[in-house]
Amino acid sequence: MDIKKIFFEGEKLRVLELFIRTSILYFTLFASTKLMKFCQFSIVTPYNFLMAAVTSNIAASRIVNPKSRPIDAILIIVLYSLIHLSISYLYLKAPSIVTQKPIILIKNGKIIKENLFKSNLTIDNLFSILREKDVYDIESVEYLLAEAIGSFSIAINNNNLPPKKLDIGIETSKDILSEVIIYKGRVDEKVLSKNKLGYKWMEDQLKLMNIDNIDNIYLGILTPAKKLYVNL
DSSP: OOHHHHHHOOSSOOHHHHHHHHHHHHHHHHHHHHHTTTHHHHOOOHHHHHHHHHHHHHHHHHHHOTTOOHHHHHHHHHHHHHHHHHHHHHHHHOHHHHSOOOEEEEETTEEOHHHHHHTTOOHHHHHHHHHHTTOOOGGGEEEEEEOTTSOEEEEEOGGGOOOOGGGGTOOOOOOOOOEEEEETTEEOHHHHHHTTOOHHHHHHHHHHTTOOOGGGOSEEEEOTTSOEEEEO
16 A cells, blocks of 8 residues: 555555545545534535535545545645634624625515615515515514525514414414515506406505505515505
């Protein structure tokens, strides 16, 4: 067994030498993740993701490429681990420099369009997030935040949190999803027809909100209570 060949050469390795090289790279990668503790898996920040992607790709390429030198992979993994630990230390001392701040997507029942664009989210994405949070009425949302780690936090207005129906003996019914009925000034006639509503109903709803021109509406939602929610 030639130690120099295992670390500094790649071609014409015997089975035992290939096994030793693979084991060395594996345990080097394992040691680097242990050194970084649990931050790799518990919280996915941009630099955590970059660290995991780069080190795993380096190790894999050195294992399968017979012309590669394992010593290069070991040095790169060690260097990346040191960089990661430095950034982790900076995160503890000055988190605002390393991580992004949470982005408010909905505030007091109103969608903040600029922040929705910053988060690269569509209206469909937003409603999918609300459904995952078991929220079907956007007006009941006090805050919806896009967290820096990729998750979403929601706060429901206390005035919209009624007592449980089972607690007061009321028979429960299935939740009905809100539907987009107006988007960028265009009306979805299918939604109107399906809910047995017409343009006269919509005009009356808009008059109550002192809205004269439907083209000014960015988003209109038909709530489960058959009310029109509007975001200009």
